[in-house]
Amino acid sequence: MKYISLLGATGSIGTQTLDVIRNHSDKFRLVAFSIGKNIELARKIIAEFSPELVSVKERTDYESLKAEFSSNIRFSYGDDGLVEVAAYEKTDVVVNAVMGSVGLFPTLQAIKAKKTIALANKETLVTAGHIVMEAAKANEVSILPVDSEHSAIFQCLQGEKEKNIERLIITASGGSFRDKSREELKDVTVDQALNHPNWSMGAKITIDSATMMNKGLEVIEAHWLFNVPYEKIDVLLHRESIIHSLVEFRDTSVKAQLGTPDMRVAIQYALSYPDRLSLTSGHKLNLAEIGKLHFEEMDLNRFVCLKLAYEAGRVGGTMPTVLNAANEMAVDAFLNRKISFLTIDEFVSKALEKHHMINHPDLDTIKMVDQETRAYINSLL
Numbered sequence: 001m002k003y004i005s006l007l008g009a010t011g012s013i014g015t016q017t018l019d020v021i022r023n024h025s026d027k028f029r030l031v032a033f034s035i036g037k038n039i040e041l042a043r044k045i046i047a048e049f050s051p052e053l054v055s056v057k058e059r060t061d062y063e064s065l066k067a068e069f070s071s072n073i074r075f076s077y078g079d080d081g082l083v084e085v086a087a088y089e090k091t092d093v094v095v096n097a098v099m100g101s102v103g104l105f106p107t108l109q110a111i112k113a114k115k116t117i118a119l120a121n122k123e124t125l126v127t128a129g130h131i132v133m134e135a136a137k138a139n140e141v142s143i144l145p146v147d148s149e150h151s152a153i154f155q156c157l158q159g160e161k162e163k164n165i166e167r168l169i170i171t172a173s174g175g176s177f178r179d180k181s182r183e184e185l186k187d188v189t190v191d192q193a194l195n196h197p198n199w200s201m202g203a204k205i206t207i208d209s210a211t212m213m214n215k216g217l218e219v220i221e222a223h224w225l226f227n228v229p230y231e232k233i234d235v236l237l238h239r240e241s242i243i244h245s246l247v248e249f250r251d252t253s254v255k256a257q258l259g260t261p262d263m264r265v266a267i268q269y270a271l272s273y274p275d276r277l278s279l280t281s282g283h284k285l286n287l288a289e290i291g292k293l294h295f296e297e298m299d300l301n302r303f304v305c306l307k308l309a310y311e312a313g314r315v316g317g318t319m320p321t322v323l324n325a326a327n328e329m330a331v332d333a334f335l336n337r338k339i340s341f342l343t344i345d346e347f348v349s350k351a352l353e354k355h356h357m358i359n360h361p362d363l364d365t366i367k368m369v370d371q372e373t374r375a376y377i378n379s380l381l
Contacts, residue, residue: 055081128226216309
């Protein structure tokens with residue numbers, strides 16, 4: 001039995017993680033979880049899974065749930081609550097499914113507590129990859145990727161030597177607007193942007209998919225997860241989302257991981273690793289039924305956010321922190337209908353141009369740069 005702490009239980013990844021735990025209750029037990037503000041869903045999770053520790057965002061919700069439920073359950077709130085869930089003494093695996101840079105500190109605390117990390121929070125590695133990977137190595141902690149693309153690469157690398165990697169190829173569906181020119185994107189709406197052709201995801205990730213920032217963040221993540229330089233990480237447009245990513249080796253062999261678009265496969269693999277479990281509720285891949293798979297080169301002039309992510313990653317230092325913070329603020333502004341779709345990459349580009357890079361930043365510097373970048377985007381708004 002593996003004991004699971006889940007950060008972000010009510011989001012897209014969180015609810016699918018609960019589905020995996022539910023379907024394999026003989027293998028996994030949810031002992032701790034955190035949520036933001038969806039208290040109604042939190043009540044249902046508590047009733048079904050009987051966790052030992054629950055953390056919420058607001059103190060008022062903490063007091064409400066504490067008064068409502070048995071004293072056998074410990075409640076907490078705020079940033080301290082996230083850390084409590086991440087480092088809970090009984091936990092074996094921490095699934096980090098929160099959205100945004102708030103996921104960084106709990107991850108570091110879980111690493112210090114020597115918990116295995118199942119990582120779905122992109123910002124943890126984007127903003128502080130050097131710190132996180134050094135901490136994981138020092139504490140002999142495994143970081144298992146939950147993103148479908150990184151899970152695919154991780155699976156392809158099983159039994160392989162790092163020195164033999166020639167290239168990582170991350171696939172991209174192209175998002176909601178893959179067939180539109182930049183000229184046609186001037187007046188697209190929030191509802192149109194949220195209409196992803198292949199995947200069911202949260203709002204922020206869906207917008208990132210439409211701008212291709214999602215893929216840019218994945219490139220930076222892959223650099224840290226697999227210790228591969230940026231010039232050996234490519235992105236390939238693949239409309240069907242059947243091949244989730246590929247690895248090319250120096251003998252020209254290429255491995256690919258295929259499957260239907262179902263995030264539970266990657267989540268379950270991270271939880272069950274190094275074993276595999278059945279996914280009875282999933283759809284099996286039928287290549288004969290699909291018939292054809294399509295691939296196209298990425299146009300970096302069309303997908304500006306992907307280009308910006310490559311540039312920020314190559315420069316390094318605090319640049320990826322600026323990239324991430326500016327993007328979070330810009331996407332939130334777009335979702336709240338304060339700016340147009342194309343203004344997202346304009347704001348990110350302005351923030352990167354304004355920033356003076358700091359090399360090898362510590363956590364305090366990362367926090368400072370993150371706050372300064374958010375304040376700068378607010379000033380543009």
